[in-house]
Amino acid sequence: MNPWNILYRGSLSSCNYSCDYCPFAKTTNSLVELQKDRMELERFAAWVEAQQRQVGILITPWGEALVHRYYREMMTRLSHLPNVSRIAIQTNLSAPIDDFTEANRTTLALWTTFHPSQISVAQFITRCRQLDSAKIRYSVGVVGLREHFDSIEELRKLLRPEVYLWINAFKRESNYYQPPEINRLQAVDPYFHWNLQRHPSANRPCHAGETTFTVDGSGDARRCHFLPGPIGNIYDSHFADCLKPRLCSAATCGCHIGYIHRPESKLDELYGAGLLERIPSHWPEVVREFSAG
Numbered sequence: 001m002n003p004w005n006i007l008y009r010g011s012l013s014s015c016n017y018s019c020d021y022c023p024f025a026k027t028t029n030s031l032v033e034l035q036k037d038r039m040e041l042e043r044f045a046a047w048v049e050a051q052q053r054q055v056g057i058l059i060t061p062w063g064e065a066l067v068h069r070y071y072r073e074m075m076t077r078l079s080h081l082p083n084v085s086r087i088a089i090q091t092n093l094s095a096p097i098d099d100f101t102e103a104n105r106t107t108l109a110l111w112t113t114f115h116p117s118q119i120s121v122a123q124f125i126t127r128c129r130q131l132d133s134a135k136i137r138y139s140v141g142v143v144g145l146r147e148h149f150d151s152i153e154e155l156r157k158l159l160r161p162e163v164y165l166w167i168n169a170f171k172r173e174s175n176y177y178q179p180p181e182i183n184r185l186q187a188v189d190p191y192f193h194w195n196l197q198r199h200p201s202a203n204r205p206c207h208a209g210e211t212t213f214t215v216d217g218s219g220d221a222r223r224c225h226f227l228p229g230p231i232g233n234i235y236d237s238h239f240a241d242c243l244k245p246r247l248c249s250a251a252t253c254g255c256h257i258g259y260i261h262r263p264e265s266k267l268d269e270l271y272g273a274g275l276l277e278r279i280p281s282h283w284p285e286v287v288r289e290f291s292a293g
């Protein structure tokens with residue numbers, strides 16, 4: 001049986017931070033909404049536990065999920081399942097990590113993001129040191145806004161060399177970067193060029209909908225976060241029949257969690273077992289040449 005990579009996003013939609021470009025900034029969910037989100041997560045975890053195949057999971061919440069203990073506890077539980085090869089989550093790293101003391105560090109990983117308008121470099125580094133002490137694997141990411149270039153470089157200097165710092169290109173403005181600025185960011189993240197462009201994907205193969213898919217709180221599965229039509233529901237006993245080789249129906253794919261699944265990118269070779277949490281497999285010893293395309 002092919003292993004599956006699953007992106008899970010429940011009905012949570014709130015965050016403790018207030019990034020000014022984000023619809024979830026300083027939003028809260030009611031207790032009833034959180035209870036619903038928790039039950040969805042528990043149902044998903046029970047389904048994962050019942051699978052016979054290897055499963056990698058990246059939780060990609062709307063907002064910040066780790067501030068809710070039930071996410072930390074559920075990830076800890078999932079990390080010990082023999083069929084779970086990876087349990088990772090996108091997080092702003094503001095929450096306590098004590099609940100991960102009991103987690104399996106081989107399967108647990110964090111996709112952390114640094115938000116310079118919300119936390120200082122020094123404060124963020126303190127959080128990273130706590131992860132280091134707890135032996136939790138993580139990547140660090142940041143959006144490459146011009147006003148944050150200095151902070152990004154400072155962050156790179158202070159992070160352990162073994163920690164990969166990735167930069168997402170600011171693509172809302174076309175031609176935002178001048179060539180020297182691209183070189184500056186590329187010096188921090190040698191794989192920045194991958195995110196700098198939207199990759200033409202129409203009618204080209206993509207594993208989304210075959211060996212990787214997204215799941216929402218009700219179990220509805222979609223190929224990826226960028227194609228809205230459901231392809232099935234994981235709680236249907238015949239769900240596996242919904243998965244098959246497919247071509248992309250979008251014009252382009254511009255997000256790491258999407259284009260890594262295009263076989264022609266060969267990014268699975270670059271990231272290996274760290275594909276979901278965005279940690280290159282040989283970082284930092286070997287920086288291999290991967291052309292954008």
Ligand code: SF4
Pocket residue numbers: 015016017018019022023024025026062063064092115
């Ligand atoms: S930390 Fe992330 S989810 Fe929260 S407000 Fe900032 S961008 Fe939005």
Ligand code: SF4
Pocket residue numbers: 201206207208223224225226227247248249250252253254257258259261262
């Ligand atoms: S190329 Fe991107 S948009 Fe197209 S199916 Fe794959 S992940 Fe989705």
